[in-house]
Amino acid sequence: MKRYLYLAHRWLGIALGLFVLAWIVSGVVMLFVGYPKLTPAEHLSRLQPLPADCCIAPAAALAASGDPRTPLSLRLTGAGGAPRYLLDYGDGPLLAVDARSGRRIARIGPAEALASARQFARGAEVRLLDRVEEDAWTRNHALARERPLYRVQADDAERQLLYVSSHSGLVVRDASARERAWNRLGAWLHWLYPLREVLPKPVWSVALVYGALLAALLTLLGMLIGLLRWRFAGRYRNGSHSPYPAGAGRLHHVGGLLVGAVLLLWLVSGLLSMEPWGLFDKRSTVAAGALQRAPLRAEALPGALAPALQRLHQAGIAAVELQWHMLGDRPYLLGSDARGATRILPADLSEPARQRFERDELEREVRQAWPDRRLRFDWLEQEDFHYYARAEPSLYSQLPRRLPLLRVRFDDPAATWLHIDPYSGAVIEQLDQCRRAVRWVFKLLHSWDWPPLLQRPLLRDGLLLAFSAGVLVISLSGVLLGWRRLRLRARRRLARGPARPPLS
Incomplete structure (x- = not known):
């Protein structure tokens, strides 16, 4: 039986050793350089304050859309140096309306894409490369509504690669030369995107899941063999508890016993991050949209922008972006400035602008949205295990x-939670038991997002680097041992010479 354990571990190691090594090296890189993304702060910082006479009224924008549906929200922002209304219907691409002419923008052409990229790059020279569905830096689902994307190269100091939505005309992703270079060794390698380049997405996903599963089996077998080979009482002839002489063999044996469990933990949690076999599919039946009990209709919106912009200015906001949405049966306007500060006020301007909704007011709206549910309200004054900020490299x-x-905690079978932002009244997150399980099996076990460590980033990074170094020793020594085994087999085959044909 032991012989089969050794053979299974040996040949799984030879087959998967380089993959495991790549996962460890790339994981270390991802601690410091994250996958490219465009943050709200980056987007807002590129916009100019909206002039009082810049645009047609919001109601006119709704009428100009020509869409009989009622949008969930209406947003006024800038694209290519010009104001633009964007209508969000909850699914599918955003619908764009020129905020000056009132013309629906049916298609974003190359000229508009270049104008948006030039604005984002603060006037640097830009050139259009092509239009893509996705590439190495735009593979995640967050951009599904924006595809296809114009890919634009900016000749700025950071040599940014900019991606412009063909539906809204907004820059939706930026990737600097530094990010692209490090990510070739980081996220691109960690998620096996080289395979994604040549395999269909479903096949790549299966390969990633089962590759991690086999690597976890490899590690588990190695830990079992390591325990079987270790002499807890007494020593081998070489004077060690390990039978292997000094070198790669002993490093692999002793290192596997010391940090093999950490490698196993990372492989299993990384596998589960792919959410295979429907394990973590959302099971909640709570409709978060119920908080918007009335549709956002044109008659509920103001006839002019100037009074709203004036109110926001009086509240200390030089608005660069506006968004109208419903809370309960009443429309509200959220104004944002270039630094990300916000103020909210009723769309009819019947009240002054303020930073956030009052607690009683927000709780009342939630109760009216779900009158037949038993609800529990918790107001978080500080971050906790399920609600916390992450440093820039994080996804x-x-x-x-x-x-x-x-x-808001519901009493439904899925034990649903809603996280509601009082600064906007919007539901920013919905978590049921399955989604909270992802917090345990991935964000905690794989990324070590544990509040005491997050509050001490130097300690967290130090521990991750120390264990990564130990796992790197296991991986490198394993690859070396596998290479030696293959060379030995090749030499033996050459020594035996070519096989003789059987006698007739």
Whole structure:
């Protein structure tokens, strides 16, 4: 039985050793350089304050869309140096309306894409490369509504590669030369995107899941063999508890016993991050959209922008972006400035602008949205295990994590939570038991997002680097041992010479 364990571990190691090594090296890189993304702060910082006479009225923009549906929200922003209304219907691409002429923009052409890229690059020279569905820096689902994308090269100091939505005309992703270079050794390698370049997405996903599963089996077998070969009482002839002489063999044996469990943990949690076999599919039946009990109709919107912009200015906001949405049966306007500061006020301007909704007011709207549910309200004044900010390299660093926050707990079978931002009244996150499980199996076990460590980033990074170094020793020594085994087999085959044909 032991012989089969050794053979399984040996040949799985030979087959997967380089993959495991690549995962460890790229994981270390991802601690410091994240996958390219465009944050809300980057987007807002490129916009200019909206002049009082810049645009047609919001109601006119809704009428100009020509779409009989009612949007969930209406947003006024800038693209290519010109104001633009964007209508969000919840699914599918955003619908764009020119905020000056009132003309629906049916298609974003290359000239508009270059204008948006030039504005984002602060006037640097730009050139259009091509139009793509996706590439190495735009593979994640967050851009599904924006595809296809214009790919534009900016000749600025950072040599940014900019991606412009063919539906809204906004720059939706930027990737500097530094990010692209490091990500070739980081996220691009960690997620096996070289395979994604040549395999269909479903095949790549299966390869990633089962490759990680086999690597976890490899590690588990290695830990078992390591325990079987270790002499807890007594020593081998070489004077060590390990039978292997000094060198790669002993490093692999002793290192595997010391940090093999960490490697196994990272492989299993990385596998589960792909959410295979429907394990973490959303099971909640709570409709978060119920908080918007009335549609956003043209008659509910103001006839002019100037009074709203004046109110926001009086509240300390030089608005660069406006967004109208419903809370309950009442429309509200959220204004943002270039630094990301916000103010909210009723669309009819019946009240002064303020930073956020009052607690009683927001709780009342939630109760009216779900009158037949038993609800529990928690107001978070500080970050906790399920709501916390991350540093810039993280995949989740762009998510808003303002405080205080209203957490609404439902009594449904899926134990749903809603996170509601009192600065806007919007549901920013919906978590049921399955989605909270992802927090445990991936964000905690794989990324070590544990509050005491997140509060001590130097300690967290130090521990991750120390264990990564140990796992790197296991991987490198394993690859070396596998290479030696293959060379030995090749030499033996050559020594035996070519096989003789059987006698007739």
